Amino acid sequence: MISRQTAARSASSISNLDNSIVQRSNFSYDGESKKVTVELSYQLPPSVTELTIGSVPEEFERVSVDTKNLQQEDKYTHVWSGGSPPKITIDISYKSDNLSDGFFGYASKKSALVSTIGTDPSWRYSTESPDFVRESEVNGEGYAGTETVYLGPHDRELRNIEGKQLALIVPEEVTKPIDGTDILDVLQLGLNNLKPRFERRKYTAFVFSSVRQGNYTRGRAIATDILLSEEVAQAGKYTPPHEFAHTIYGVFDGEKMYWLKEGIAQYIGHLLNLNAGLITFEQFISNIRTERYKNVNLSNYSSSESGAADYRKGAHVLAALDAEIRIRSGSQNTLIDVMGVEDADLSTYEGFESAVTRLSGDSEITNWLDKYIRSSGLPEIPSEPQYYTLDSSSEDDFRTPTPTSTPTQSPTENRMQTETPQQTPSEPATVENLGTPSSNTPSDIEATIQELIRDGSEVLNRVIKLIGQ
Structure with a gap:
């Protein structure tokens, strides 16, 4: 009989590890060479007679693989068919020091933020089909989420909520002040009230420094991990709970x-x-x-x-x-x-x-x-x-409105103040936000451009062309 793994589950969501294939990933990092080493080891139940592992995605260019008790089937696939449990050591060198090239990770001399290794396993078994469980840990400074691993000095705040773990990871190189309490309070409220479509036990919010952002998005959800730029983490209100909702509903x-x-x-x-x-x-x-x-x-x-x-x-x-x-x-x-x-x-x-x-x-x-x-x-x-x-x-x-006096304002100032709550960080900015050229004062255009700078150079170029018409 053969079963193919389609969705890995965390160990804390499995009640019977005795009949589970457990993949343990240990991450370590060498800042001088910008090399991440991942050691994969496996715990196999007696019912498993064969295990096929796709060790490294093709997208990783500079990589070396060392295996024990495995036969190589092709460039990216290895097979275990008996004997001692298999082990794989993978060395990956990251060429980028920011996240612009898509999320396979970045590496600098002091830190790295990388995705976990997807092994796409399949197996043959003799009796009862086993579960597949992934566990990740860091050797040295760092923290492992479900699909994301940070390696390097950082501050962290952990909360345990009825058997579920909620974590906020802030790298040392983040310069903006982050109110971790506000972020975790609203995410904890979500854990206590939302009804996940999948059984999950570990949720992690990783903040990344603006120097690592490049053209990468300001917020993203990956399984039960969310990635937040330090700007949106500092703002706090909108992007963190939006991305967290994605982790709940998929x-x-x-x-x-x-x-x-x-x-x-x-x-x-x-x-x-x-x-x-x-x-x-x-x-x-x-x-x-x-x-x-x-x-x-x-x-x-x-x-x-x-x-x-x-x-x-x-x-x-x-x-x-x-x-x-x-x-x-x-x-x-x-x-x-x-x-x-x-x-x-x-x-x-x-x-x-x-x-x-x-x-x-x-x-x-x-x-x-x-x-x-x-x-x-x-x-x-x-x-x-x-x-x-x-x-x-x-x-x-609910928060009670704070009474404030309203000074006399120009029509432009009044319009900008009224429209500000509508412009949440999760709403992509478009040329449509500008209105017609004849209705824009210099202060309107300047404020809008500053907003659009944070949403990417492509949109900004479109705005500049519009203003020049």
Whole structure:
């Protein structure tokens, strides 16, 4: 019999390690040569008669591999067929000192941030099919997440929440002050209230220095790890909970459901901030509401065309849907419950519709979904706070607005202040944000360019061309 591994699980989520193939990865780092050494060792149950390991992806260029008790099948594949458990030692030299080249990692003289080694294992067994478990550790200074490993001096903050571990890793070279308490508080709120679609026990937020960013994104989720630039980690509110929501819900295959992937992360991010007391209810509503993409048909919009529509209209529709589910189910269920239905196929509209119908208890809600997801309608978002509380919180946990005096302002200053809450870090900036050239004052353009600089040179070049027209 043969079984092929499709999704590795952490050891803490497996109750019976006696019938598990355990892959242990030990990472060490030599800053002078910028070389990462990974030692892979295996614990095999008696039922396993053959193990095939794909040791190194083709994307790694400078690499050497040393094996024990393994036969080489081709350039990247080795096979164990009996005897002592196999071992593999892999030396990888990283040529880049930043993350611009895609996430295979960077290496400098003092530190490295690298991805774990995907071995794509398969095995033959004689009786009961075993589980496959991955464990990673660091030899020396560093920290190993699920898919990401940091090697070097750093500060860390760890929390254990009902058997789950939450960690924040801040490298020594990060210069901006990071409020780890605020970040971990909102992520812990998510762990306590969201319903993961997969059993996970370890969640890690890695902050990377601006000198390591290059053209890399400011925030990204990889399995149960999130990567945050020091700028968005310092800002704290928006990107961390957005990316954390991705670790809870995963990725919904299929471009037609891209709006659900990004829309739910956008909505949940703001919802966590609201219930953590980081924003007021008025700010929450302002951040969620949008009119810009009201004519977009979410179910027919591809991710390559949508810009911010999947984020902004997706979040708007899902916020209204959350209230609808609460109302129609008599406050028995919420959108969070829908997202946690294990047997729901959320990679299709039909699967999502089925889960919403089941938990709302009202078959007529399909008409609501068709109107606002499969057409260009835009629902009203109820303004009653009770529709946006989490199980562990109440309206009393929402932040109270601070009374302030309002000085006399010019129309331009007033407009910029009013629009600021709408521009969350998770919303990609576009030329559309500028309005028409005739409506832009010099101060408008300067402020917008400063915002766009943080979103990449490609968009900035488009803006410069527009201004020159």
